[in-house]
Amino acid sequence: MIAVFAELLELPAQKIGYAGLKDKHATTTQYISVESKYEPLLKNFQHKNIKILEKTRHSHSIRMGDLKGNRFSINLYDVDLMDAGKIEKVARKIAKNGLPNYFGYQRFGRDEGSVAQAKDMLKGEVFIEDSKIKSFLISVYQSHYFNEWLRERIILSREKNNSEFLLLSGDVLLSKDGKLSTPKIVPTKEFAQNKVVPTGLLCGRDTFRAKYEAREIEERFDDEFLQEKGQRREALIYPSNIECKFVKKETMLTLSFSLPKGSYATVFLESIAGKNYTAKDVKQDKSKKKR
Structure with a gap:
């Protein structure tokens, strides 16, 4: 779709703003942004697979991640x-109790070979020249360990907490105002009221690590030598x-x-x-x- 509009407006695809990708096999709606001077060129736009539903003006272009x-x-x-x-x-x-926020199978390639390729690259056994592919494989590597960590925590919750997510002391919690904390005393009341949500590690540098009891599990799915920036990801979504x-x-x-x-x-x-x-x-x- 971006390529179609880039050709129509005779501008580089990078000049067209969008917030994220959509599913390949689906009927989707997507906001994009271009400079207002191109609006007249969109007036008679026709395409067999694309339809402009509405147009509006804004003071800022759309950037990757500008998505709720x-x-x-x-x-x-x-x-x-x-x-x-x-x-x-x-x-x-599920909506009431929360959904484990796994990365979907699409993240790991058609035959899940991307995980093995990422590990080989980080060991130095495979050289990847393309920076985009390299970045993608690192994200696959981080996602794989997040999923393995989350699976471990879900199993623990089934065994010890009747399948409801079991908070541990030192879990990194995300509050509604976006702040991260690692309390030693488990805030079960706040969690029950959806005021905080537990997060899992996307391993890398410059990010929060769990402490105490939660860290004992997390460290098994961590790579502290990974030089790319790490993040935290919600363990549950609603x-x-x-x-x-x-x-x-x-x-x-x-x-x-x-x-x-x-x-x-x-x-x-x-x-x-x-x-x-x-x-x-x-x-x-x-x-x-x-x-």
Whole structure:
């Protein structure tokens, strides 16, 4: 889409602002920004796959990360009325209790080979010249360890806290005003009221590390020698604005919901279904439908 507008307006693609990427196989809406002087060129724009829905003026261009979240609407087929009720009940329970904020399978490549490639690159066994690919592989490496850490914490929560996320002393917590803290005494009341959310480590330099009991688990999924900048990522997210519309004639349930930026709709669907998917699974499923 960016390439189409760049060609139309005769300007470099880098001059077109957008906040983030969208799913490849979907009907999506996206805000982009260009200088107001190009507005007349958009008046008679026509394209078979792209439609301008609205135009507005703003004092700033859109930058990567200028995003609060995404709204999803997904059609689930071969669903009967009873299943539709179960799906809605589970979805609303997840929205209340929180969804483990895993990186989705899309993050790790079609055959999940990106993780092994990232590890080989960091060991010096593979040389990557392209800076974008190198940056991508580092993010894959960080995401992989985050997912492994989160999986460990979810298992612990199942064993010791009836599947509700178990806070540990020294967890790095994110408050609603964006501040990070590592309290020694677990603030269970604040957590129950959604005033704080636990975070996991995206390993690297210049970032918070957990302390005390929480650090004992976190350090197993940390690479303190990684030179790239680290971050914290919410361990739990709370899907919102859940709507379910069942079409009996088509045995179809349309599930609509909102998620914070950086989270994956596929992870929400996996949690509802109670199973994990890979890119290979999805590809095989699509090929079966074609046959």
